[in-house]
Structure formats: C-alpha cells, structure tokens
Amino acid sequence: MERVIRRTILAKAAAARRYARETQQKLAYKRMKRAQYDAMLREHNRFVAKIRSELVEDVKMGPLAPVRGKDAKDRIARDLPSADAMRLPEVVEPRKFFNVAVGDRVVILNGKDRNKVGLVKEVDPDTDSVKVQGLNVYPVRTPEYFEGLDGGESPGMDQECSISYTDVRLVHPIEDPKTGVLRDAIVKKVRISNVRKDAQGKRTWTRWVAFSQTEIPWPKKTEPEYEDQQCDTKRMDAEERTYVPTLLKPPIPDGVIDELRGKFSKFRDRHDREYIEKKMREDEEEKARKKARVVTPLMDINRKIRREKIEKGKTQKLTSNILEQLGRTMAQSATPFMKERPNRVKILEEIERQEGAGFGFRPALGQLPARNLEGPPTTSQAAPPS
Structure with a gap:
C-alpha cells in the first residue's frame, strides 16, 4: 500500500512540474510576440516622426530642399507598414x-x-x-x-x-x-x-x-441602414428573364464548365497554353532521358521477354483447329456440369462417322491412342499439333 501511495505522489508531482513547464513556455511565447509587436510599433512611430521632421525641413528650405525620393508619394510610402503588419499576434x-x-x-x-x-x-x-x-x-x-x-x-x-x-x-x-x-x-x-x-x-x-x-x-x-446608390442594380433589372434554355445548345457553355472545374482536373477539355507547353516540355525531357539512358544486355533481354509476354497474352481468335481440339477434349473427359454422365463410346463413334462423311473435321491431335473403351478412361498425354 505504501508503494502505491508513493507512486501516486510521484505521479502528481511529475504532472505538476509538466503543467508548470508548459505554462512558462506559453507565457514566454506571449511575451515574445508582444515584444515583437511593441518593437514594430516603436519603429513605426520613429518613422512617422522622421517623416514629419523632413516635411517641416523641406518647407523651411524651400527650393534648396534635398530630393528624398522620386516624388512626394514615394517619400511618404517608402516604409509605411501595411494593415496586416499592425495587427496584434x-x-x-x-x-x-x-x-x-x-x-x-x-x-x-x-x-x-x-x-x-x-x-x-x-x-x-x-x-x-x-x-x-x-x-x-x-x-x-x-x-x-x-x-x-x-x-x-x-x-x-x-x-x-x-x-x-x-x-x-x-x-x-x-x-x-x-x-x-x-x-x-x-x-x-x-x-x-x-x-x-x-x-x-x-x-x-x-x-x-x-x-x-x-x-x-x-x-x-x-440593423444597418442601406441607401440606394447609382451603381446599384435595380430589382426590375435583376428579375428580368434574359436567358431562355433551348435544346439546340447546352445551358452552360463548355468554357464555363472548364472554369468551374479544377484548373488541372483530368476532366478538363481545355487547358491554358502555358500549361500545355509545360507538359510538352516535360514529355520531351522524359524522352531525352530515356534515350540517354545506358542499356545493358540484361536490360535488353528483360525488355524482349516482357514484349513476348505481352504478345502472348493478347487475345487470339478461335480457329477451326482450336475448336476441334476443345471438342475432342470435352468428349474424352467427363464434364461435371452435365446432369448425366455421357457415353464416351457413342461420342467417339459419332466423331468418326462425321470424319468419314467429310464434315471438315481433321485430327489435329494425331491418332487417338489405343484404349479399352469398355473400361474406365485412362489419362493420356496428347501429341502436339502437327
């Protein structure tokens, strides 16, 4: 129990020290910001006093007054702070x-x-x-x-x-x-x-x-009181109907739609000339980098392998030989998607009858291996097409 009480006391002391340290940091931050603002205000007051003394001196000296700027406007505004600079932190x-x-x-x-x-x-x-x-x-x-x-x-x-x-x-x-x-x-x-x-x-x-x-x-x-001015739009002009939509043209022009979209949105149809020229320069630089890149024999072999894989993966048309091969494979093996188990003897006899009648079938897989048609089917490796 004493250990628990001691641990609690130490935790409270650590929390108090942490809170005091954070409070001191916040106060130091406030003092620093306030000191910066006061220094800026003092500098501004010195500048205003200097400008006023210069104006008084120019009036006294008359035509002998020195040229302190391009003109009076430049002399007054050369170091005036902006309204944002005078805002407190x-x-x-x-x-x-x-x-x-x-x-x-x-x-x-x-x-x-x-x-x-x-x-x-x-x-x-x-x-x-x-x-x-x-x-x-x-x-x-x-x-x-x-x-x-x-x-x-x-x-x-x-x-x-x-x-x-x-x-x-x-x-x-x-x-x-x-x-x-x-x-x-x-x-x-x-x-x-x-x-x-x-x-x-x-x-x-x-x-x-x-x-x-x-x-x-x-x-x-x-409530603020508003007075009509000459530049204000009249209510009758604002309520006047000046646009009638038709089916011959879209209600919003394409240029307005592009403006409503993001400047670099992928859905934009038109872009600024500077943006297009920038993208073209980037493409040319990318092409130049690719040309200047050193190609090793290993990189060349890998590119060739990738091209062969791409060509091999392209979809091919179903020719008569491919269809015949698919039909023979389906006839030789039982199809689990059919409700009844097919009679393989009858299917093979029908295929041989159609071949003898000359219906265009050609043995693309060579002669079928000899097998016992009465017994269960045995797996065999088909010969490659001739």
Whole structure:
C-alpha cells in the first residue's frame, strides 16, 4: 500500500512540474510576440516622426530642399507598414469570457490616446484585442487597388489599430451614492453570472460591476441602414428573364464548365497554353532521358521477354483447329456440369462417322491412342499439333 501511495505522489508531482513547464513556455511565447509587436510599433512611430521632421525641413528650405525620393508619394510610402503588419499576434489560449462587445464605451489606459473614451468598433477574440472608433489611429500603407479611388493619390491612409484587451476598461454610468446622479465610472473588474448555451452551442452570460448589484447590459444590435446608390442594380433589372434554355445548345457553355472545374482536373477539355507547353516540355525531357539512358544486355533481354509476354497474352481468335481440339477434349473427359454422365463410346463413334462423311473435321491431335473403351478412361498425354 505504501508503494502505491508513493507512486501516486510521484505521479502528481511529475504532472505538476509538466503543467508548470508548459505554462512558462506559453507565457514566454506571449511575451515574445508582444515584444515583437511593441518593437514594430516603436519603429513605426520613429518613422512617422522622421517623416514629419523632413516635411517641416523641406518647407523651411524651400527650393534648396534635398530630393528624398522620386516624388512626394514615394517619400511618404517608402516604409509605411501595411494593415496586416499592425495587427496584434494571435494568442495561445483565447480568453474564456470576452466582456467587451461592439458598441461598448471603453477608456484607453496606454498609448498616445491614453485616458480617452471611445466606442468599440471591432473586437477580435483571436488576438485578444479591440478597435476603438477614432482612437489609436496610425497611417498605414494603402493597397495598390485603393490608389486613385475617390480622387486621392496618397499611398497612405489613417486607420484604427488594434488595442490589447488588457489596455482598455469598460465605462458605465453608476449612481453616485452621495448625490444620486449618474456619472461615468471606469469598471475595473467585471463579474459574470447566469452562463448558458443555446441550441447552436453559443454561450451567453450576464455582466455585473464587481462588488455591486449594477448590471452592465449588452449593447443593442442595430440593423444597418442601406441607401440606394447609382451603381446599384435595380430589382426590375435583376428579375428580368434574359436567358431562355433551348435544346439546340447546352445551358452552360463548355468554357464555363472548364472554369468551374479544377484548373488541372483530368476532366478538363481545355487547358491554358502555358500549361500545355509545360507538359510538352516535360514529355520531351522524359524522352531525352530515356534515350540517354545506358542499356545493358540484361536490360535488353528483360525488355524482349516482357514484349513476348505481352504478345502472348493478347487475345487470339478461335480457329477451326482450336475448336476441334476443345471438342475432342470435352468428349474424352467427363464434364461435371452435365446432369448425366455421357457415353464416351457413342461420342467417339459419332466423331468418326462425321470424319468419314467429310464434315471438315481433321485430327489435329494425331491418332487417338489405343484404349479399352469398355473400361474406365485412362489419362493420356496428347501429341502436339502437327
């Protein structure tokens, strides 16, 4: 019993050490990702400050200003990060209860917009971050397909960047116990209760201000309002019937079917010219490799044997000699598929009578060996055809 107890204690200690080691690795990974993001953000801020100082210097120097790029557009966008680069890294373990939703009012605790209150525009549980409308804005590089839209030529645009969940706090009006007036208060800690799941497995809960009976309601979801634009397709045009199927042509053209199939599907009838040329080059290279390959006498003999086997395995036509040989073999041996055992004497007499009448039968197996027709049949080896 003491041995069992000791083994249990050792197993618990090993499990605790393993859990502590995994926890330390996860924390180190989070710190490393966060440090990388902070370093990138600091570099970006230094770059923006440098660009601003260069612009101020160019204004002061006027025509004597140095040429810092091909044009102003190139100078502004040479090192601007993209929107994906400004996204926070994904967390190892997502937060169990994400108590901030779109439409909540929050205050920012760190960064250039510290102590400012704004409306949550977007939440991202994967990166444990939120975006606040109009706050934490940084210039990012505009995608190429955005350039020139709405008459703008600037390669950069201001965009709200992600803020870590730990750097924001909910703001909720709470009644002042002295005056009884509602005032905005920063919720340092949120208490949850009434956790439940619906039929689809979606989890919901109720938010409360910690150490109080003040409930924090979830923001109401408003339906988006859509306005008709000049580029929108009218309903009457969308419902108009412009295609009538007939039996003279398929309902879907062959080119469309090829596009719906995989690009390299074996069922495609047409391929791109580049793909066809690539396959032809591969075939030519394979032929060249086969020609340049050294053929030994043993390889030549094996090829000859394989060719003979292929030729021998091909189906042959049933000639009269083959049919005659099959008939004689069936007559000489009892067929188990027949209900009654055939009389071999009568069959042989019938074959000899037909040969004497000249019905085209020729003895392809030579003369039958002498045997006692009254006794049981004996096995004999047939002579090869002459």
